[in-house]
Amino acid sequence: MQRSLSGRFLSGLGAIALLATSPASAQDLQKLSIVVFGAPSLGAFLPPVIKAQKLDEKNGLSITFEERTPDAYTAEFNSGEFQVGGSAALLTVGLADLRGVKVTYLFNLFDYWGTVVTSRPEINSIKDLEGKDLAAAKGTTNYVMFDWFARQLGVDTSKLSVINTATPGLVGYALADRATAVQLWEPAYAALRAKKPDIKTLDLKIAESWNRETGSRNIPYLGVAAHADWAEKNKTLIPKLYAAYRQAGEWTAAHPDDAAKLISPKGNDGDRKAIADLIRANDRLGMNIRAAAEVGKEIRSVYEAGRSIGFLPGGPSAATIYAGPMQ
Template sequence: MKHLVAAVVCLGMLLPACTAGAQAPEPLSIVIFGPPSLGAFLPPVIKAQKLDEKNGLAIRFEERTPDAYTAQFNSGEFQLGGSASLLTVGLADVRGVKVTYLFNLFDFWGAVVTSRPDIRTVKDLEGKDVAAAKGTTNWVMFDWFARQLGADPGKFSVVNTATPGLIGYALADRAAAVQLWEPAYTTLLSKKSNMRTLDMAIADSWKKFTGSRTIPYLGVATHVAWAEKNQSLIPKLYAAYKEAAEWVAAHPDEASRLIMPGATPDDQKAIAELIRANDRLGMNVQWASDVAKEINSVYAAGKSIAFLPADPAPSTIWRAPGR
């Protein structure tokens, strides 16, 4: 009987340890752009709501500038990228870096703003200085849309800066125009509402080119070798982001405070309204394979302006098992 009791006690001591071991979250390191950026939009929500832990992960988000992000992701220093734009994924592939777009987070939207009265159209930017984060896909997509309007981006004098610097350029009127996107656009207009936004005809140009209005733009990507080795982790990562997006949509006011903790109440209110409308934000979490047709259209746009020298491989569009 004593031996039986001892065995039960030992078993009771072992079970919590085994359970804790089985439930230990898997550590992941994901590189993202620093705020304000779309890549930095959902991570603070994931961490604050513990959505990574809920899905068995322990995610560490590492912020980088766009140029550093691309270099460190492509080199494999980071196996996962949470500011993965489709065209940079496609370009990495054609240059021999085998990466894959796991899932989409945001559809494309971009803008050009100006305070100069002589600039009324995108073509008026020819011969003028334009502040932009030239290392981003948003700029490349802007290049494509500008060409659809008859402008020649080769005649723009581009002042390259990191994404956090774009708002400063616009506020100080240090350039004739500034090319930017959300959430920086909304933050800028909350501070300087008299900025004019040039008509980019995004929906019409894309519809004419592809027959669709959906433009997959930014999501989460990884190296193909990592994806093949860690297939069981990918649905968990997708779930963390998907649940974060759903929580943001359901709690825009609270979400804006998490996303922009140091901002003014007016800035946070503007971000909450951006979330509610979602027309410019374009939050749209979907598996890459579910928007494969649209992704190939983005590749075609990049190839048409010689950003992509060749067609990216089909493996750049991750197909989740069972889909």
């Protein structure tokens, strides 16, 4: 997986360009409504940075971010109530396409990382969870990808008793020890570790399994997608939206402590330190802002993983990988 922030997000030229850009006048801004998961989630990670730094306005946009639960997000995006989604899990995009909803993955924001945590001393591996209960947001792509990685470790995932809950509830399950284990990802994992540092983390061997099966370390996971007809009509807006997110990534990488205050405004100092450390390391966060066309091969590998476990009934069309200009 692409983890280094040094060159991609800390470009001196990018920083200079960011400082030189000034907000457009209000009447010139193009309004855009984007649906995202509620916090804590990766989809809600960069929007507060975009708004606080006025990166939408500096790129000629006025973006409204609307937060939804995973199930509501999927329903409202697929129905066309929202034409653009900022918590676009790649497998969900592929599934929508196969169900006749013509959508396209514009650009990637984060590569995949997920894990399982437990407070039970008898649970030392994912295999130990067979026949036990697991709290998870089953409607998310993160869980589907967990399913694939667990199978690579020889786990019969049909033997997991899954307690389905919304993403914000996962940390609560882990803190209260209400299930044998909890499947979750960042930034919830960092928030949990700040509150319960002794909780046990079960290794999914993500990089090892993915590299063995695909020959790559990049796992495109979550980004921004749009309905195909909207993308066709708004080709000039897409580079502006991409620039806003890219600049938010650059600023976040360069100012992790300040970014943490925006990302976790209601958290305590420990929560914000955990977010800042997460940004600095980037190993679990996996921020990797790339145009979809740049990682087309890896996207197809993710689709194949979804097919192999029966989540995708077929191969999504090539049109789900946006190939339009990004500049």
